[in-house]
Amino acid sequence: MDTKALRAAEGRLRAFLQDLVKLMGRAERQHWAGMYIRGLLLNGERKSIEPLVARLPGADVQGLRQFVNQSPWAWEPIQEAVTHKVVDALLPEAAYLVDETSFPKQGTHSVGVARQYCGALGKIANCQVAVSVHLGTDTTCVPLTWALYLTQEWVRDPARRAEAGIPPETRYHPKGDLALACLDRLLAWGLGKRVVLADSEYGNSWAFREALDRRGLPYRVRVEPSTKAWPTVPLPPAPRPASGRGRPRTRPHRGELPAAHSLEALARRWPATAWRTVTWRAGSKGALRSRFARFPV
Numbered sequence: 470m471d472t473k474a475l476r477a478a479e480g481r482l483r484a485f486l487q488d489l490v491k492l493m494g495r496a497e498r499q500h501w502a503g504m505y506i507r508g509l510l511l512n513g514e515r516k517s518i519e520p521l522v523a524r525l526p527g528a529d530v531q532g533l534r535q536f537v538n539q540s541p542w543a544w545e546p547i548q549e550a551v552t553h554k555v556v557d558a559l560l561p562e563a564a565y566l567v568d569e570t571s572f573p574k575q576g577t578h579s580v581g582v583a584r585q586y587c588g589a590l591g592k593i594a595n596c597q598v599a600v601s602v603h604l605g606t607d608t609t610c611v612p613l614t615w616a617l618y619l620t621q622e623w624v625r626d627p628a629r630r631a632e633a634g635i636p637p638e639t640r641y642h643p644k645g646d647l648a649l650a651c652l653d654r655l656l657a658w659g660l661g662k663r664v665v666l667a668d669s670e671y672g673n674s675w676a677f678r679e680a681l682d683r684r685g686l687p688y689r690v691r692v693e694p695s696t697k698a699w700p701t702v703p704l705p706p707a708p709r710p711a712s713g714r715g716r717p718r719t720r721p722h723r724g725e726l727p728a729a730h731s732l733e734a735l736a737r738r739w740p741a742t743a744w745r746t747v748t749w750r751a752g753s754k755g756a757l758r759s760r761f762a763r764f765p766v
Contacts, residue, residue, distance in 0.1 A: 471512055472526075482507070489550055493542040501536035504528050548614055549658045555611045556604060556660060565655070565686075566603040566610065567648045567667040569618075571596045580633045583620045600647040602655060605666070607750060614654050616647040644670065645677040652686065662686055669693055694733035698766035703727045732766070739764060 470478070486506065490499035508521035508528065518537065522528040556563075571587040573596045580597070587596040601615035623629060624641040642650070648671060656662070665688040671677050672690030681688045703726045739762055748758040 470510055472524075475507060475510060482510075485554070489547055492546045492550060493540075497532070498536060498540050498542060501532055501540075505533060505536060508533075545654075552613045552655070552658060552660065555613065563604045563606045563609075564664040564666050565613075565652065566605045567652075567665060567671055568601055568603065569644070569670070570599045570601050570612075570615065572599075578633070580635060581617050581619045581623060583622065585620065600644050600651065602648065602651045613660075614651045616642075616651055618642075618644055618647060645674050645680075649677070649680050652681075652684070656684070664689060666690070692732065694731060694736075696732050697729035698732055698735065699727065699729050700735055700738075700764075700766060703729075735764070735766065736762065 475482075483503075486503055490502045493499055493502055504525060504527070505521070508525045509516055511521075511524055513520055513524055518530060518534050522530050522533060569588055571589045573587055573589055573594060574582045575595065576582070577595075582595060582597050584593060584595055585598060586592070587594040587598075589596070598618045599615040600618055602613050603610050604613050605611075619635075619639070619641060621641050623635075624639070630637075630639075648667070652665070662685055665681055665686050667677075667688070667690040669691040672692045673696070678688065678690065743764070744760045744762045746758055747761050748756050750757055
């Protein structure tokens with residue numbers, strides 16, 4: 470937004486920030502937090518300190534830099550408070566959306582920046598990636614919590630870690646683990662259990678799906694067509710008599726089970742009458758629709 474639009478929204482912005490900035494403690498932190506938010510809202514491609522100060526009346530480079538880089542305040546209570554604000558504003562039918570948010574970068578010094586897939590650009594590029602959980606309805610989507618993804622190259626480089634101020638206890642975590650940690654954080658904040666939606670980056674992982682099930686979180690995730698499954702519960706052969714020492718086996722070996730089939734092969738078995746065309750919303754190039762069938766595996 471431009472400065473005129475920002476002035477018009479000043480009352481609503483003050484009301485939104487009032488309870489949040491109090492969690493930061495000292496009055497100067499509260500002041501610079503508000504200035505920083507206003508700088509981020511204003512138009513301008515670069516969001517680093519100097520460009521923000523240049524277009525933000527009353528801002529000061531030293532004060533803003535100290536707030537961003539040195540001021541010691543805990544982020545968790547503030548993010549929890551923001552989360553409750555946006556949850557209260559949305560419909561109860563909203564679902565948890567597990568996804569990634571990418572931030573294109575030019576240099577090599579920003580924490581976590583690396584050559585990796587950048588969703589904002591649709592290709593491999595230099596960027597930061599955050600694993601995020603949003604709350605989404607048919608018409609609205611807002612971020613609830615997120616975690617910065619650090620590649621193994623970053624985690625294994627002590628000099629780079631020290632220069633960027635990464636805590637020594639920080640370890641490498643796959644994206645699926647970061648997503649589960651974000652969901653655990655929301656549950657700990659008392660947001661309750663909702664359906665989890667995710668693409669195949671997460672849905673392909675059996676460990677991720679099983680972890681959602683353990684938490685009692687219903688999910689709808691995408692998997693690759695090559696994912697194997699059984700159309701009915703596989704019946705293992707009768708257990709073999711125990712031989713030698715040790716405890717007898719209670720589960721069959723994988724090779725003793727009937728062959729599993731790809732989901733694509735199972736789907737092709739179903740007749741055309743089992744499929745339904747569903748339109749879910751209007752897109753930029755017309756209605757979004759596809760064919761769906763449901764069957765247990």
